[in-house]
Amino acid sequence: MPENKTRQNRHASVKQSILKTAMALIIDKGIAKLSLREIARKAGYSPASLYEYFEGKDEIIAQLSAEAFDRLSIYLSQPPTNIPPDKRLIEIGMAYVKFARENPEHYDLVFNRLPSKRSTASEEINAASPYIIVRQAVVEAIESGSIVMSRGYDLEAITYSLWSLAHGMATLQNTHLSQFEADFDKVNRSAFETFIKGLGT
Amino acid sequence: MPENKTRQNRHASVKQSILKTAMALIIDKGIAKLSLREIARKAGYSPASLYEYFEGKDEIIAQLSAEAFDRLSIYLSQPPTNIPPDKRLIEIGMAYVKFARENPEHYDLVFNRLPSKRSTASEEINAASPYIIVRQAVVEAIESGSIVMSRGYDLEAITYSLWSLAHGMATLQNTHLSQFEADFDKVNRSAFETFIKGLGT
DNA sequence: GATAAAATCCGAACACTGTTCGGAAAAGTG
């Protein structure tokens, strides 16, 4: 009864290879022109066969979105923990933007192709993971005294603000400012520093 | 030879009415499901006829995007000029987010449905208009001494940073945080104040 | 007002798309 492993493994690996083909197509043709039928062609299957592995095109995109999410989490985990909390906060922000610039398609998948159907509670928690990472860094920065909370501007609010700043920079650089040849890294760092400075006493 | 006016007027007004029906469809069915054929049905034309007025579906969306852009400019122009420059800067940021929340479809059109083909130089200038508005407010804030530039963090960089912050807040509220019931206005204002504070001496 | 010209409109067709369904082939189980 090797069904337990072999069968499920096969199913899972085929699923993964289809996702891989789909992601490759997104990267070189753009997600707007992604077609189920072309995925099937490149993967060596008939269009109907893909429905054996996914509920439809939307679920394929949702899966890719989830994968992209994990990739983002990896980026955000890179900054070492043995640096001053306020510095680390900046590095996390920089990592966020770096992810967006180095993986524009993944970034788009994470934030602009979220499944239209309300995600379940558990997915929400998972989806909040990057938020949790930033939040934890803010907590440490507060404990170290680098930044301070004030009334009406609490932990969640600060986390949200930093996330917004990073998200805005990343989004603008990948869309409206994509053809600008500025040294965004330097400016971004200054922006984070300015905000952190404003959070100080 | 009344062709000059009548003819062109008619053409322009039909064009406008098609855009209007298209926008209505976007608002109540979502842009993802917007279909050229349905626009034609609702507008009382055959699908082929729309090509007398637009190059295709993409140009219709591009036109709507341009209209949405104008609407954003109006929002950004609302804050009065007879208030302290640093306060005004915050009000402009708040107006940016307000536009996004009150007109989510328009906001999406402006920032996530930008025409894939490189826009021309003149369109670029027009597209930069909100940026110009924010920039001008920053200039006045600098002149008043409310905020200061430092080396490597100049006018453009500050403008870009404020834009990013507002853009991030707007985008997140319209997507990932759309189901959260927080008092975003208050938090947003605190975030802007914090950043402006960081920009001070 | 008749005539030529230009603008407007649409039916039909083409090449796509996502999805469903029935059944054939293959693989695993007893």
Add this chain to the structure above:
DNA sequence: CACTTTTCCGAACAGTGTTCGGATTTTATC
């Protein structure tokens, strides 16, 4: 071996954006 489950696909359906030829209507010119 038979039996069940999984896998796969051809065919079809409804829908899409777009093109083209020609008919109809509106405008300009004589």
